[in-house]
Amino acid sequence: MTAVEQRTLPIGAAFDRMPFTRRHVLIALALFIAFVIESWEQLALIYVAGDLGAQFGVDEAGIGLVLSAVAFGMIPGVLIWGPVADRIGRKPAAFWSLLAYGVVAFASAFSPNLETLVTLRVASGLALAGVYTITFPYFLELLPTRHRGRAAVYLSIGWPIGMLAAIGASVALGSLGWHVVVIASAAAGLWAFAIRAWVPESPYWLAARGRQEEARAVLRSLGSADADATFTVSATRVGNPLDLFRGRLARITVLMLVLNFAFNWGYWGLQTWLPTLLQEKGLSLSASLGFAALSAVMMIPGYVSASLLTGQFGRKKVFLVYVVAAVLGGLWFATAGSTVELYLGNFVLAFFSMGAWGVxxxxxGEFYPTALRGTGYSWATAAQLVATAAAPSAVGAMLAGATGFTATILIINAFMVVTALLAVPLPETEGRELE
Incomplete structure (x- = not known):
């Protein structure tokens, strides 16, 4: 052994001097498209809900059930896939999850009745939960320390791109029926093969499993100057959910879970019913879709600005400023007295809420050590998905009870206020090595 090979380093130190290379760009592309697919699947049926309701003869409550079905499947799915990814690896979890999603989603396009459709959408959510849970932790574990925040926020831009793709598919294919939109979504499951070809296994995970040579090989391919060292990792038990609630992690976990629920309720409660709410304000269906598309476009500079700022000011400060600004945008949107104010208020809301989501x-994904990162992120995702499942039905019930546009938006906006308050005690992670 040479002197270099005899060095012992924490695995995170191997990323401190790592450059951002072409290999990272390819990895980013593969996982970016995966996130686009995740967004598309959750949003695609929103914009063809009218056709869906007409075919099965159901009202807003029935449509809300269909729209929530994927989230209902993903809630147990993420709790299963997170520990699985900590045990079998990030790469196989992402591959098999996305491939299985494509198969089940394709079958759902031929559902003969509402019960079958809901059942298959629950199953597709169960499958999609794996790649949904692991995309960000996986990406974080392949990035140089100093580029981690900025690059991961850019990955989040996949959400509005997926939203635009869902709207585009609805406009281009909606006249052919909701079945065709679902088939187009299912075909995206083939992207699993691109992930398998382009994205290596996480060196953090490999080192934690004692596979030092494989970890070194991946680090060399990523350009690490410290790839020949022997790497140490946290001794935490692999994928044990109880460890999330022990010691210093317990307080972080509780805050993180409640914040994820509140933040996603505030976002999803609005997005699911945005076309309907806009039609209540006098916009036509086509104008509502155009409004949603413009909102998605405004999300992109929100992500980019947050990406540029997070490395300079840290995760916490940028997140808090953006959430507070989103609350103000929500108030403007809720109390808009004209179409122009409606657009401007929602654009402010979209810009800052999505920038906050990117951060x-x-x-x-940075609160937990490698052995618990997949599990911790899966619990965070489960809290989001509980809100995703509850918000459409809750907002639908408010609309059915004639709550009204302004009151509905203000109730949704209150969840964003709670989000800001919960973020204050969380620790800053900007510039820190992953454990």
Whole structure:
């Protein structure tokens, strides 16, 4: 052994001097498209809900059940896939999850009745939960320390791109029926093969499993100057959910879970019913879709600005400022007295809420050591999905009870206020090595 090979380093130190290379760009592309697919699947049926309701003869409550079905499947799915990814690896979890999703989603396009459709959408959510849970932790574990925050926020731009793809598919294919939109979504499951070809296994995970040579090989391919060392990792038990609630992690876990629920309720409660709410304000269906598309476009500079700021000011400060600004945008949107104010208020809300989401997707993945990162992120995702499942039905019930546009938006906005308050005690992670 040479002197270099005899060095012992924490695995995170191997990323401190690592450059951002072409290999990272390819990895980013593969996982970015995966996130686009995740967004598309959750949003695609929102924009063809009218056709869905007409075919099965159901009202807003029935449509809300269909829209929530994927989230209902993903809630147990993420709690299963997170520990699985900590045990079998990030790469196989992402591959098999996305491939299985494509198969089940394709079958759901031929559902003969509402019960079958809901059942298969629950199953597709169960499958999709794996790649949904692991995308950000996986990406974080392949990035140089100094580029981790910025690059991961850029990955979040996949959400509005997926939203635009869902709207585009609805416009281009919606006249052919909701079945065709679902088939197009299912075909995206083939992207699993691109992930298997382009994205290596996490060196953090390999080192934690004692596979030092494989970890070194991946680090060399990523350009690490410290790839020949022997790496140490946290001794935490692999994928044990109880460890999330022990010692210093317990307080972080509780805050993180409640924040994820509140933040996603505030976002999803609005997005699911945005076309309907806009039609209540006098916009046509086509104008509502155009409004949603413009909102998605405004999300992109929100992500980019947050990416540029997080490395300079840290995760916490940027997140708090953006959430507070989103609350103000929500108030403007709720009390808009004209179409122009409606657009401007929602654009402010979209810009800052999505910038905050980009920071949170990164920050949320940095609280836990490698042995618990997949499990911790899966619990965070489960809290989000509980809100995703509850919000459409809750907002639907408010609309059915004639709550009204302004009151509904203000109730949704209150969850964003709670989000800001919960973020204050969480630790800053900007510039820290992953454990």
């Amino acid at each position: 949170w997707n990164t920050w949320n």
